[in-house]
Amino acid sequence: MSFKDEEQVINDDNQEEEEEAVNTEEDSELDEFEDEETTRNLVVPGEILTTDTKTYLPGRGTLLTHDRSKIISLNIGLKQTKKNYINVIPLRGFYTPRPGDKVLALVTDKNPVKYRLDINAKDDAILKPKNTMKRGRMSRGMRGGPPERDNSNTEMYEIGDILIAKILSADRLNSPELTTVGKYLGKKNNGIVISIDPPKIPRVIGREGSMIKNLKNLTKSTIFVTQNGRIWLKGEDIAHERLLIDAIRKIEREAHTVGLTDRMTDYIENEKKKRGLN
Amino acid sequence: MPLIIKDEYPEKLFRDDGKRLDGRDKTELRPIKMEVGVVENADGSAYLEWGNNKILAAVYGPREVHPHHLAKPDRGILRVFYRMTTYSVFERKRPAPGRREKEISMVISDCLKPLLFLELYPGSSFEVFIEVLDADGGTRCAATTIAALALADAGIPMKSLVTAVAVGKIDDELVVDLSGIEDKAGQADLPCAITWFNEELSLLQFDGEMDLKQMEKFLSLAKTALSEIYEIQLEALKKKYIDIQEEVSGGNN
Numbered sequence: 001m002s003f004k005d006e007e008q009v010i011n012d013d014n015q016e017e018e019e020e021a022v023n024t025e026e027d028s029e030l031d032e033f034e035d036e037e038t039t040r041n042l043v044v045p046g047e048i049l050t051t052d053t054k055t056y057l058p059g060r061g062t063l064l065t066h067d068r069s070k071i072i073s074l075n076i077g078l079k080q081t082k083k084n085y086i087n088v089i090p091l092r093g094f095y096t097p098r099p100g101d102k103v104l105a106l107v108t109d110k111n112p113v114k115y116r117l118d119i120n121a122k123d124d125a126i127l128k129p130k131n132t133m134k135r136g137r138m139s140r141g142m143r144g145g146p147p148e149r150d151n152s153n154t155e156m157y158e159i160g161d162i163l164i165a166k167i168l169s170a171d172r173l174n175s176p177e178l179t180t181v182g183k184y185l186g187k188k189n190n191g192i193v194i195s196i197d198p199p200k201i202p203r204v205i206g207r208e209g210s211m212i213k214n215l216k217n218l219t220k221s222t223i224f225v226t227q228n229g230r231i232w233l234k235g236e237d238i239a240h241e242r243l244l245i246d247a248i249r250k251i252e253r254e255a256h257t258v259g260l261t262d263r264m265t266d267y268i269e270n271e272k273k274k275r276g277l278n
Numbered sequence: 279m280p281l282i283i284k285d286e287y288p289e290k291l292f293r294d295d296g297k298r299l300d301g302r303d304k305t306e307l308r309p310i311k312m313e314v315g316v317v318e319n320a321d322g323s324a325y326l327e328w329g330n331n332k333i334l335a336a337v338y339g340p341r342e343v344h345p346h347h348l349a350k351p352d353r354g355i356l357r358v359f360y361r362m363t364t365y366s367v368f369e370r371k372r373p374a375p376g377r378r379e380k381e382i383s384m385v386i387s388d389c390l391k392p393l394l395f396l397e398l399y400p401g402s403s404f405e406v407f408i409e410v411l412d413a414d415g416g417t418r419c420a421a422t423t424i425a426a427l428a429l430a431d432a433g434i435p436m437k438s439l440v441t442a443v444a445v446g447k448i449d450d451e452l453v454v455d456l457s458g459i460e461d462k463a464g465q466a467d468l469p470c471a472i473t474w475f476n477e478e479l480s481l482l483q484f485d486g487e488m489d490l491k492q493m494e495k496f497l498s499l500a501k502t503a504l505s506e507i508y509e510i511q512l513e514a515l516k517k518k519y520i521d522i523q524e525e526v527s528g529g530n531n
Contacts, residue, residue, distance in 0.1 A: 173401065
């Protein structure tokens with residue numbers, strides 16, 4: 001396959017493909033908001049979750065105190081007991097990049113050797129030109145000769161472009177590194193990008209993608225949700241897109257309440273009647 | 279013609295009926311009101327009205343450190359900017375940060391540091407901006423209290439909240455939560471803060487005169503006052519979410 005073919009595949013905004021992408025991505029994390037054992041108990045930092053440290057273990061967002069007498073919460077969030085782990089699902093927070101995450105990134109700077117992208121994290125991410133194109137099979141020669149030299153330039157993207165990228169490496173010390181080679185990855189030429197609180201992303205997706213399927217069907221639009229709190233969307237017309245944005249804002253606001261999926265269905269249908277959409 | 283106001287303090291800080299000048303008992307706090315999420319573009323924010331004090335706090339982070347040489351390779355840093363507006367006190371305050379503001383910024387920063395996991399965020403900074411809109415005694419305590427609330431609202435992992443209050447001595451009596459006039463005319467002033475995960479003092483300053491026996495009594499007085507304020511803090515932090523929960527469940531029934 002030549003470079004050109006690959007690029008076309010990347011930029012093809014096919015609805016089915018994207019739905020699949022979202023559903024297969026982060027199944028483990030999606031359950032947390034909708035889990036039956038998740039209580040709607042709001043906890044705050046320092047609140048004692050349990051003093052029974054023999055049966056329960058500290059999970060995510062919690063801390064076992066130094067004297068091992070109690071488990072306390074570290075975040076404002078919802079208390080959840082899973083098997084013998086106690087977790088706190090945060091309601092506010094920031095995005096920490098992890099390898100494998102798909103993110104919506106904005107190109108903020110470029111020079112001949114790399115791009116710099118804003119991914120809503122502490123550090124700007126780095127995208128090197130070798131990670132923007134698939135290495136051509138033919139260019140290496142029949143016997144695996146030296147790689148092509150003229151790949152190294154940053155002419156593919158411009159400052160201000162919005163990309164869907166995958167994180168290759170990320171740790172506490174170094175800037176995260178991205179790639180745009182892969183399925184669904186690459187530049188977005190149209191649509192709207194909105195930002196929400198990153199901890200509320202699982203709620204927008206819903207259990208096994210139920211919420212996002214619902215939103216797509218009701219507003220007849222394409223959505224791509226990424227872990228860094230950004231959502232790319234494109235609808236039939238601006239009225240549908242506005243409705244979808246309002247709906248996502250409502251989900252963000254009410255993320256910690258029960259029965260959200262059903263309520264959103266009602267909300268969208270009511271709003272459709274009000275706004276005269278079909 | 280400029281208005282000239284002399285620094286005049288009343289001779290007695292207690293009224294004839296045994297109450298303080300603003301009508302409070304010795305261990306009574308001024309009315310406190312707190313709210314979180316007031317600054318939309320901040321990561322976390324809170325607003326406090328404590329008697330006549332009005333304080334706004336906003337938290338940003340983790341983010342890159344500017345200027346870059348302040349960044350630490352092994353841990354994050356917490357920067358606190360305590361500032362008073364020019365109109366917050368009786369005589370116009372010059373807007374440049376002075377000695378007092380730098381000291382209070384440092385004191386609050388040291389007070390909040392044990393709560394945070396700064397070692398998890400090397401090379402980054404958390405920034406707390408505290409703006410005193412109206413000051414009437416005990417702003418460092420009020421600022422510490424509200425800064426902790428803003429940090430919690432930002433979703434920054436922290437071990438617990440921190441609460442601060444000032445206790446002092448006026449006319450040879452021990453009182454809680456000194457107001458501006460009591461602070462200036464009183465004999466002693468002791469601001470203290472507690473971190474709730476280990477119930478240890480995180481801030482203790484002292485100005486004035488008293489003996490060691492009174493110190494014990496001071497701290498026990500402070501403890502009761504601190505738990506009272508802590509309740510208000512917790513309620514304020516949860517209110518933002520509970521309001522939405524109630525609104526939603528009310529709509530369904």
